[in-house]
Amino acid sequence: SKGNGDTKGKTYTVATDSNFKPFEYLNTKTGELEGFDVDLIKEIAKRAGYEVEFETMDFDGLLAGMQGGRYEIGIAGMSITPEREETLDFSIPYYDSGIILMVPTDSDIESIDDVDGKKIGSRQGSTSESFLGKNTEAQVEAYPEIVTAYMNLANGKLDGVLYDVPNVQYYIAQEGKGKLKTTGEILQGESYGIAFKKGSELVDPSNEALESMIKDGTYAEIYEKYFGE
Ligand code: ARG
Structure with a gap:
């Protein structure tokens, strides 16, 4: 399924960092935000039927902002920990670190x-x-x-x-x-997971999108782009 009526077509702010290579960083030539996490969440959003825009910040500010409910989505090579799971929801793990x-x-x-x-x-x-x-x-x-x-x-x-x-x-x-x-x-x-506001309706459709990307080789393509030799 493709997200429910409340999330479809909506735009969400994704909280991220700008200096965690190769997961998220600014391309010094273009000034664009790039990286494994950036490509991953863009494709997840596309498949789940929502739009994303990015806001970059320090990682500890990101954690505080997410925990304060200021952002719906956070992707920043964030490790899934029991402490964080008390205040945030996480996607299925997407990277073993x-x-x-x-x-x-x-x-x-x-x-x-x-x-x-x-x-x-x-x-x-x-x-x-x-x-x-x-x-x-x-x-x-x-x-x-x-x-x-x-x-x-x-x-x-x-x-x-x-x-x-x-x-x-x-x-x-x-x-x-x-x-x-x-x-x-x-x-x-x-394990890194995508963080969501506790109880977010985006968790299930995002997980389904991620699973479909793992199955059809899209995840592997993005992986190769950033981690291949
Ligand atoms: N994986 C570590 C953690 O979750 C560090 C993540 C840092 N990420 C970043 N974008 N600076 O605490």
């Missing part, structure tokens, strides 16, 4: 067991920030933008950064080659 430590190539930090007392960067409001607080005695430096943590790591102001595997790997491949590396294991498996 996890968090991992990144350090300079010559670092003596080999795993999360070595970070106590060290300066470890992350992003405000992220699952990595809360992991560090709960499981380590690191000096946690959480920023509104993860790129600040990456730059401070490259400049030697931080000893490590803990963040989402695909974003860390992307950064190493693009900017950190030979200077930065991942170390230790993936610390916590996480």
Whole structure:
């Protein structure tokens, strides 16, 4: 089915971020918002029969805005967690992720067991920030933008950064080659889900759309576009 009469043809604001490559980011040449999440939600909306427009913000502002009911939809590589499920509804998982430590190539930090007392960067409001607080005695430096943590790591102001595997790997491949590396294991498996306002009528039609995209190869095409070699 294609969404019910109340959602069909309506326009919804999608809350997202502008700096979480390759899920959402601004194309510096065109100024357009691009990424895996952006393509995914556009196609979901098309199939489910609603329109979307995007609003970008800091990830912790996005969480607060969603929880305050200001946005109907949020897509930002957001991990489905029991805490967030108390205040938000989520789609079926659309991407398997996890968090991992990144350090300079010559670092003596080999795993999360070595970070106590060290300066470890992350992003405000992220699952990595809360992991560090709960499981380590690191000096946690959480920023509104993860790129600040990456730059401070490259400049030697931080000893490590803990963040989402695909974003860390992307950064190493693009900017950190030979200077930065991942170390230790993936610390916590996480699944990304599209967030909806609690009780949103968009959840079911959006899930159906996503399932149809997985079945007919459209999901794989979008995946290949952003994660293919
Ligand atoms: N997956 C992590 C979380 O949900 C980090 C997501 C950050 N996403 C972003 N668009 N900056 O907490």
